[in-house]
Amino acid sequence: xxxxxxxxxxxxxxxxxxxxxxxxxxxxxAEMRAIIGPNGAGKTTFMDIxxxxxxxxxxxxxxxxxxxxxxxxNEAKIARIGIGRKFQRxxxxxxxxxxxxxxxxxSNDRSPVAVLFFRPKAKxxxxxxxxxxxxxxxxxLARKSGELSxxxxxxxxxxxxxxxxxxxxxxxEPAAGMTLGEREHTTDxxxxxxxxxxxxxxxxxxxxxxxxxxxxxxxHEGSVLAEGSLDHxxxxxxxxDVYLGR
Amino acid sequence: MKNSFFMKNPSLLVFLGLLxxxxxxxxxxxxxxxxxxxxxxxxxxxxxxLCLALVAIAMDLVWGYTGILSLGHFAxxxxxxxxxxxxxxxxxxEIIVVNSLASSPIPATAxxxxxxxxxxxxxxxxxxxxxxxxxxxxxxTLQLMMVVLVPGLVALVFGWLAFRSRVTGVYxxxxxxxxxxxxxxxxxxxxxGLRGNNGLSGLQNLPGADDIPQSVMSIWFLWASAxxxxxxxxxxxxxxxxxxxxxxxxxxxDEARVRFLGYSVEGYKLFVFxxxxxxxAIGGALYYPQAGIINPAEIAPIASIYLAVxxxxxxxxxxxxxxxxxVAVSLVSTWFTGGQAPNxxxxxxxxxxxxxxxxxxxxxxxxxxxxxxxxxxGLVDIFxxxxxxxxxxxxxxxxxxxxxxxxxxx
Numbered sequence: 001x002x003x004x005x006x007x008x009x010x011x012x013x014x015x016x017x018x019x020x021x022x023x024x025x026x027x028x029x030a031e032m033r034a035i036i037g038p039n040g041a042g043k044t045t046f047m048d049i050x051x052x053x054x055x056x057x058x059x060x061x062x063x064x065x066x067x068x069x070x071x072x073x074n075e076a077k078i079a080r081i082g083i084g085r086k087f088q089r090x091x092x093x094x095x096x097x098x099x100x101x102x103x104x105x106x107s108n109d110r111s112p113v114a115v116l117f118f119r120p121k122a123k124x125x126x127x128x129x130x131x132x133x134x135x136x137x138x139x140x141l142a143r144k145s146g147e148l149s150x151x152x153x154x155x156x157x158x159x160x161x162x163x164x165x166x167x168x169x170x171x172x173e174p175a176a177g178m179t180l181g182e183r184e185h186t187t188d189x190x191x192x193x194x195x196x197x198x199x200x201x202x203x204x205x206x207x208x209x210x211x212x213x214x215x216x217x218x219x220h221e222g223s224v225l226a227e228g229s230l231d232h233x234x235x236x237x238x239x240x241d242v243y244l245g246r
Numbered sequence: 247m248k249n250s251f252f253m254k255n256p257s258l259l260v261f262l263g264l265l266x267x268x269x270x271x272x273x274x275x276x277x278x279x280x281x282x283x284x285x286x287x288x289x290x291x292x293x294x295x296l297c298l299a300l301v302a303i304a305m306d307l308v309w310g311y312t313g314i315l316s317l318g319h320f321a322x323x324x325x326x327x328x329x330x331x332x333x334x335x336x337x338x339x340e341i342i343v344v345n346s347l348a349s350s351p352i353p354a355t356a357x358x359x360x361x362x363x364x365x366x367x368x369x370x371x372x373x374x375x376x377x378x379x380x381x382x383x384x385x386x387t388l389q390l391m392m393v394v395l396v397p398g399l400v401a402l403v404f405g406w407l408a409f410r411s412r413v414t415g416v417y418x419x420x421x422x423x424x425x426x427x428x429x430x431x432x433x434x435x436x437x438x439g440l441r442g443n444n445g446l447s448g449l450q451n452l453p454g455a456d457d458i459p460q461s462v463m464s465i466w467f468l469w470a471s472a473x474x475x476x477x478x479x480x481x482x483x484x485x486x487x488x489x490x491x492x493x494x495x496x497x498x499x500d501e502a503r504v505r506f507l508g509y510s511v512e513g514y515k516l517f518v519f520x521x522x523x524x525x526x527a528i529g530g531a532l533y534y535p536q537a538g539i540i541n542p543a544e545i546a547p548i549a550s551i552y553l554a555v556x557x558x559x560x561x562x563x564x565x566x567x568x569x570x571x572x573v574a575v576s577l578v579s580t581w582f583t584g585g586q587a588p589n590x591x592x593x594x595x596x597x598x599x600x601x602x603x604x605x606x607x608x609x610x611x612x613x614x615x616x617x618x619x620x621x622x623x624g625l626v627d628i629f630x631x632x633x634x635x636x637x638x639x640x641x642x643x644x645x646x647x648x649x650x651x652x653x654x655x656x
Contacts, residue, residue: 079508112517
């Protein structure tokens with residue numbers, strides 16, 4: 001089976017600093033993957049490139065069975081073809097209700113005129129309730145999302161990603177600032193999502209990654225240092241030197 | 247019907263009721279249809295104020311809801327006025343010219359009539375030829391289409407260039423000011439084809455309606471303005487209450503998030519920019535026949551800044567706030583600048599409100615921004631018991647135009 005996303009040989013530098021250096025990475029259709037690495041290893045920049053926010057200096061990013069090149073597409077278009085992204089800080093529309101946040105994200109025609117005359121159908125409302133159930137925010141649907149706790153905002157954002165029906169979820173530090181109970185819930189949501197689609201998680205917390213029970217990619221100075229199961233990479237001397245040892 | 251249109255816009259019925267009551271009241275007190283308590287010139291002032299409220303709603307939609315601080319919407323208002331003014335001036339001059347040539351022994355040819363109209367209109371700028379932009383001026387239908395098309399196209403081209411380059415925040419505001427300044431400087435030139443700094447005048451006289459006194463005409467325009475304002479209010483309520491409203495408020499607070507959800511942010515901004523430019527132009531097309539004259543000074547950059555001040559004082563992000571701001575500030579401004587406010591003699595200095603009004607306006611803008619960010623419209627929240635969220639001073643999104651804590655409702 002061909003890969004869902006195939007990143008090969010990308011490099012990008014900012015003012016001479018090589019944030020990504022000849023990085024290659026690929027992920028299958030229903031695969032869970034964790035990316036770890038020290039600060040400045042290029043984890044977030046990697047996501048920026050895949051989602052179209054940053055243009056790489058060289059390399060290719062190929063998507064799906066048709067191997068479409070994502071480089072040069074804008075963010076909105078990349079999002080529409082099935083890549084959802086969660087930012088490091090929770091970013092939800094704080095002035096709007098949880099329901100409205102999810103409704104914006106539910107996959108429907110995104111053109112201005114279609115949205116102007118859009119009225120939610122029963123299936124859209126059902127979808128929102130189903131998502132709220134998945135992320136455990138059913139009781140909060142009517143509340144403004146700005147009132148939610150930090151953890152709830154993170155879940156809401158994950159819920160918004162799921163609402164888009166993405167084939168690939170890019171999740172940047174989902175567990176940052178969460179309590180232990182909240183972390184466990186987050187793991188459950190992500191593992192559930194990973195059954196039907198590809199999920200890439202950037203995380204620092206080793207315990208969190210262990211619970212995800214997935215393959216791990218270690219980034220260092222913009223390229224892949226090691227790849228394999230968590231136990232495999234944590235025994236790798238290079239990984240211990242640059243990341244775990246510190 | 248929990249989700250009905252009116253439930254989502256509780257202010258709509260109240261507003262429409264008040265507007266109807268106001269229009270009826272003015273009509274019953276007018277010189278033409280009632281007791282004569284309200285003078286014709288004040289009826290015109292009120293009619294013009296309704297048009298200003300209309301353009302303020304457009305400003306609120308583009309700034310308060312979408313977060314684009316456009317300082318150029320009054321230019322679209324002015325362009326709308328110019329477009330309708332061209333027909334008014336042409337058609338009325340045509341009637342006068344045809345009448346005067348009718349008494350000549352040889353019937354005038356079409357080209358003679360056209361030349362005579364040209365020299366009548368453009369005599370003040372030393373020309374008698376019709377510039378190309380007047381080519382549709384003889385047809386009311388075509389010129390009414392121009393009211394919508396010209397500002398719409400200007401907004402489309404300008405917006406496309408600006409939004410495509412992802413210019414946001416204060417830089418976009420500066421760009422819109424530059425556009426406004428360029429437009430007004432262009433119109434100041436005699437060879438711009440719109441009579442330079444003379445502008446278009448005599449617009450209060452509708453062609454072929456010389457028998458109808460101004461007292462009646464002013465009431466008709468008041469009705470038309472009220473109708474246009476009501477329709478704008480309904481249309482804007484429709485735009486902001488559904489999913490489209492969610493998306494544009496999302497753009498205001500956090501543009502990147504909307505983009506990564508797969509929405510073309512630039513497309514939405516352009517849509518709103520063009521839509522509000524057209525709204526503003528329709529307001530202008532109703533305003534200037536009541537004002538009687540339009541000249542390039544009307545389009546000066548400061549006018550568009552006033553527009554933002556009205557919306558800020560009224561309370562941005564709520565449609566009635568824009569109306570309240572525009573009505574309150576423009577009526578108070580009329581009162582002060584009209585010489586009706588009594589001067590204050592301090593002994594050593596006499597405060598003349600005609601001069602000091604601007605200072606007062608600027609000061610109130612600063613005070614509202616600092617201490618009452620919800621504006622006058624925020625007073626409504628006191629009665630309905632809605633309060634701001636407590637976010638320890640943090641705004642509701644990372645973008646420059648995002649709603650501030652004090653402006654939001656809990």
